[in-house]
Amino acid sequence: MVRGVYFLSTLRMFKKQLTRFLTLVAIIIVSVGFMSGLGEVEEKINNNFHKYYVSQNISDLTIKSGGILSASNKQYLLDTFGEENVMFGFYNDYQIDDSVFRVYILNLDVMKVNKFKLVRGILPTVDQEILVEEGSKGMKSFDLRQEVELNDPQLQAILGGNTKFYVSGIVKSPMFLIKDKEPSIISGKDVDYCIYINRTNSLLTTDAYIALENRDLFNSFSKDYEKKIEELKTSLSEKLGVSKEAILSLYENYGIFSLHAYAEKVGDIAIIFVIFFLLVTSLVVFSTMTRLIDEERGQIACLKTLGYTNTKILGKYLLFMLLSCVIGGAIGLPVGIALTYLIYASFDTQYFMPQFVSGISITYFVLTLGIIILASLLVTYFTGLKLVRNKPATLLTPKAPKSGKKVFLEHIPFVWNRLSFKYKSSFRNVLLFKSRFFMTVISIIGSTVLVLSGLGLLDNTIKLSAGSALIMLAVALIIFAGILSALVIYNLANINISERSREISTLMVLGYNNSEVTGYIFREIYIMSIIGALLGIPLAFWFMSFVFGFIDFGTVGDVNWFTWIVGPIATIFFTFISTLLLRKKITKTDMNASLKIVD
Amino acid sequence: MAFLKLENVTKEYKTDAGGFKALSEVSFELENGEFVVVLGPSGAGKTTLLNLLGGMDTATSGRIELDGKVISDLGSKELTYYRRTDIGFVFQFYNLMPNLTALENVELATEICKNALSPEETLTSVGLASKFKNFPAQLSGGEQQRVSIARAVAKNPKILLCDEPTGALDYATGKNVLKLLYDVSKQHNKLVIVVTHNQALKSMADKVLYIKNGKIEKIVKNKKPKSIMEIEW
Numbered sequence: 057m058v059r060g061v062y063f064l065s066t067l068r069m070f071k072k073q074l075t076r077f078l079t080l081v082a083i084i085i086v087s088v089g090f091m092s093g094l095g096e097v098e099e100k101i102n103n104n105f106h107k108y109y110v111s112q113n114i115s116d117l118t119i120k121s122g123g124i125l126s127a128s129n130k131q132y133l134l135d136t137f138g139e140e141n142v143m144f145g146f147y148n149d150y151q152i153d154d155s156v157f158r159v160y161i162l163n164l165d166v167m168k169v170n171k172f173k174l175v176r177g178i179l180p181t182v183d184q185e186i187l188v189e190e191g192s193k194g195m196k197s198f199d200l201r202q203e204v205e206l207n208d209p210q211l212q213a214i215l216g217g218n219t220k221f222y223v224s225g226i227v228k229s230p231m232f233l234i235k236d237k238e239p240s241i242i243s244g245k246d247v248d249y250c251i252y253i254n255r256t257n258s259l260l261t262t263d264a265y266i267a268l269e270n271r272d273l274f275n276s277f278s279k280d281y282e283k284k285i286e287e288l289k290t291s292l293s294e295k296l297g298v299s300k301e302a303i304l305s306l307y308e309n310y311g312i313f314s315l316h317a318y319a320e321k322v323g324d325i326a327i328i329f330v331i332f333f334l335l336v337t338s339l340v341v342f343s344t345m346t347r348l349i350d351e352e353r354g355q356i357a358c359l360k361t362l363g364y365t366n367t368k369i370l371g372k373y374l375l376f377m378l379l380s381c382v383i384g385g386a387i388g389l390p391v392g393i394a395l396t397y398l399i400y401a402s403f404d405t406q407y408f409m410p411q412f413v414s415g416i417s418i419t420y421f422v423l424t425l426g427i428i429i430l431a432s433l434l435v436t437y438f439t440g441l442k443l444v445r446n447k448p449a450t451l452l453t454p455k456a457p458k459s460g461k462k463v464f465l466e467h468i469p470f471v472w473n474r475l476s477f478k479y480k481s482s483f484r485n486v487l488l489f490k491s492r493f494f495m496t497v498i499s500i501i502g503s504t505v506l507v508l509s510g511l512g513l514l515d516n517t518i519k520l521s522a523g524s525a526l527i528m529l530a531v532a533l534i535i536f537a538g539i540l541s542a543l544v545i546y547n548l549a550n551i552n553i554s555e556r557s558r559e560i561s562t563l564m565v566l567g568y569n570n571s572e573v574t575g576y577i578f579r580e581i582y583i584m585s586i587i588g589a590l591l592g593i594p595l596a597f598w599f600m601s602f603v604f605g606f607i608d609f610g611t612v613g614d615v616n617w618f619t620w621i622v623g624p625i626a627t628i629f630f631t632f633i634s635t636l637l638l639r640k641k642i643t644k645t646d647m648n649a650s651l652k653i654v655d
Numbered sequence: 656m657a658f659l660k661l662e663n664v665t666k667e668y669k670t671d672a673g674g675f676k677a678l679s680e681v682s683f684e685l686e687n688g689e690f691v692v693v694l695g696p697s698g699a700g701k702t703t704l705l706n707l708l709g710g711m712d713t714a715t716s717g718r719i720e721l722d723g724k725v726i727s728d729l730g731s732k733e734l735t736y737y738r739r740t741d742i743g744f745v746f747q748f749y750n751l752m753p754n755l756t757a758l759e760n761v762e763l764a765t766e767i768c769k770n771a772l773s774p775e776e777t778l779t780s781v782g783l784a785s786k787f788k789n790f791p792a793q794l795s796g797g798e799q800q801r802v803s804i805a806r807a808v809a810k811n812p813k814i815l816l817c818d819e820p821t822g823a824l825d826y827a828t829g830k831n832v833l834k835l836l837y838d839v840s841k842q843h844n845k846l847v848i849v850v851t852h853n854q855a856l857k858s859m860a861d862k863v864l865y866i867k868n869g870k871i872e873k874i875v876k877n878k879k880p881k882s883i884m885e886i887e888w
Contacts, residue, residue: 477759477766484754562750565711566764566806567739569732647711648702 062364065355066372073348075641076554077380079547080344084384085391086543087337088425090536091330092388093395094529095420098323100396101403102276102316103417108410109274112171112230113141115265116274117288118304120147121296125261129296137266143169144261149240150208155196155248156240159211164254169265170231172252176200177225180254185224189250192408194237196248198223204251214260215253227252233407234311276316277307315407318523322399324607325513325529326420329506332599333540334424336502340544341377341432343495346439347551349373356444357451370440377436378429385425392421395532402528463487482579493584496548500588500627501595503541508596508623509603510534515619516610526609542630549581549634553641561647570643577642578635585631589624596623656723657684658846659708659814664717664727666703666869677703679869681717685848685862690840690880692857693850695866701850702818704866708848709742709816710734722813739767743807743845745817745836749799751791757802758787764806777809778802781835797828801835808839815839817849826888833859833883855888 070077125144133142145162164179164187175190177200186204191197198204204221212219229250232238237246268274273281285305293300306312349356352373359369393416403409443451463484466472472480486493510533517526553560556577563573597612604610666678678700685691695701706712707719710726713734719727726737738744751760761778765771778787781801791799800820807815817836821829833849837859840847849856857863858881865872
């Protein structure tokens with residue numbers, strides 16, 4: 057029976073605090089969704105490409121010996137790297153008329169390394185047939201069956217006088233990942249076409265394409281990989297008698313290298329903002345819970361006098377917290393997955409992205425939600441414990457009202473005497489409840505800094521015409537930070553109203569009309585949000601300098617001047633929307649109920 | 656023509672178990688300058704009556720008229736204006752703004768009234784001349800209630816409504832507060848209505864309204880009200 061009534065009282069708390077509960081859930085959805093979504097992007101890209109590289113057996117090294125590789129050298133390479141990981145052939149870049157052709161001459165029937173995907177058509181069946189790389193923004197292509205004339209003396213010599221070819225198939229090679237221009241060997245020129253010619257003549261094996269057996273070493277250009285490649289370049293050049301410059305690696309593949317550099321930038325940005333989001337969210341959860349417990353002081357006292365244990369009394373609040381985290385997390389996870397996908401997909405405008413592997417990676421999700429849950433449960437428990445450790449008698453007597461105090465402004469009579477007492481009261485209130493003031497202002501500063509940083513990043517990406525993935529990231533940051541900011545302000549304003557229901561009803565009984573009452577309460581919220589928005593500007597300046605330095609991209613100087621105005625105005629706009637939405641809550645306050653209660 | 660006149664006033668609350676009449680067909684008349692005590696047990700309808708008189712709630716049916724103005728059919732905006740100008744309310748728990756000084760708490764009310772009295776003079780008249788700049792937390796319970804009374808009086812309202820004004824005060828302090836309210840009624844010629852469950856107060860009132868189960872049981876007129884200082888309980 058006792059259990060039943062306890063359950064009922066818990067249920068009623070949820071009902072009474074529904075707005076606060078839902079706001080908290082929404083904050084966790086936005087925060088966890090953003091953190092897990094952004095956090096997973098780098099890993100997702102690296103993982104997907106890792107799988108792709110393995111499946112295509114991409115070449116880590118290309119040896120361009122310049123002459124025909126000797127049988128013993130070939131054997132050495134096959135023995136060292138394994139039969140399956142070495143392919144011999146020839147490639148060179150040719151300027152033919154106005155275009156640069158990259159021409160591969162390979163045994164296309166046995167592609168052990170750099171396996172391409174046949175997009176359309178068939179593999180060549182006769183000598184006149186060739187394959188051509190699929191077109192993109194930066195590279196041109198030919199149609200199936202189209203005639204291609206390769207008028208180059210060297211090529212002519214190699215291919216036995218033949219200059220006319222027909223396209224039998226169009227392929228996608230892993231060596232051309234970028235959709236932009238890939239630089240050619242001819243200095244200052246980019247590759248316009250890439251052609252694959254099928255020959256098995258061993259006279260044409262001047263190059264070796266080598267894939268390393270240990271695929272995990274690559275790990276998106278890891279330090280170990282770099283070391284290994286350097287070692288191999290040295291040892292191979294000695295062994296084969298070629299210069300080190302003749303051995304190319306993935307570091308020289310602009311497309312692949314820039315892709316991972318981008319992914320790393322996204323990862324760096326993610327780390328900074330995940331930490332920042334985490335701080336803001338924890339702070340908001342912290343103040344929400346401490347203020348909830350404080351408000352329920354009377355009820356806690358009542359349960360305590362009835363002999364309920366501290367754990368049981370606090371269980372209600374722990375449940376409140378845990379449930380909002382679990383629901384928020386459950387909805388935040390798919391939001392995060394969608395965000396990861398969105399940013400991943402936005403790389404598609406610049407790179408040929410392998411298909412998104414929809415497996416769920418939850419490192420960031422588990423980590424961020426775990427920290428929020430742990431921190432908030434601890435905070436709830438210890439705030440609650442501090443309260444319930446009081447003797448019930450102390451709890452039952454109403455909390456001594458904070459003594460009104462003179463604030464610093466009152467010592468400047470010139471200013472103070474000119475203020476209407478409504479402002480006097482607001483200033484005193486704002487400064488009297490210091491912890492409430494600081495928590496509110498810091499939360500608002502945090503949200504303002506996030507919005508400003510998103511805008512600043514967007515300014516820089518646009519100015520530096522960076523990849524659309526970074527633009528997408530900046531836009532996502534602005535949206536998520538904006539929503540978080542709005543929710544934080546709404547939450548704080550909502551709590552403020554609950555805490556002051558008594559003052560509100562007193563004003564109503566005194567005959568204050570709706571706009572006078574709402575003005576009385578909202579004035580403080582505006583004061584705090586203006587202070588937060590203004591302090592957010594220098595902090596965002598400092599934070600952005602740090603961010604741009606950390607990701608080695610952009611400068612604070614490149615942030616548009618009006619961004620510094622738009623950011624704080626957004627904060628104040630969110631405050632305006634929040635107060636608009638909460639107006640009803642104030643005007644609907646029950647005059648009688650609040651007046652009777654000693655809180 | 657009576658100053659305050661109630662005719663067949665009924666207040667019905669909708670509950671899950673159907674309608675509940677907190678007040679049923681209540682009629683009475685009161686005059687200006689009277690000190691009236693409303694007596695009755697808990698749940699009799701005292702607070703409901705006070706809420707209707709104070710414009711904090713509206714009657715389901717019936718008619719309330721104050722100083723020639725019908726207030727029972729006012730809309731919510733007009734009711735706000737009515738509370739602003741015609742009603743002074745004294746609360747059981749004082750309901751002062753914790754962050755305003757005693758004087759500023761009185762100003763909180765006078766600032767929005769047209770015919771308000773001087774806040775300084777009113778506070779002085781309730782014996783708080785030396786406490787203008789004190790915040791509520793720096794005042795005793797009795798002093799806080801005096802500020803609350805000063806706040807109600809300074810509005811210069813037509814009626815003063817007091818909801819268990821001594822409920823949170825000790826015996827001696829409570830007596831002083833009641834004396835103050837009585838003096839206000841006589842010196843300012845105001846209708847003062849005090850709601851209480853303290854039977855002892857009936858002998859100090861000009862009129863006593865006995866209320867029970869949502870109905871006026873009886874109205875007793877005291878020819879010679881006793882001074883509060885002579886009453887013991």
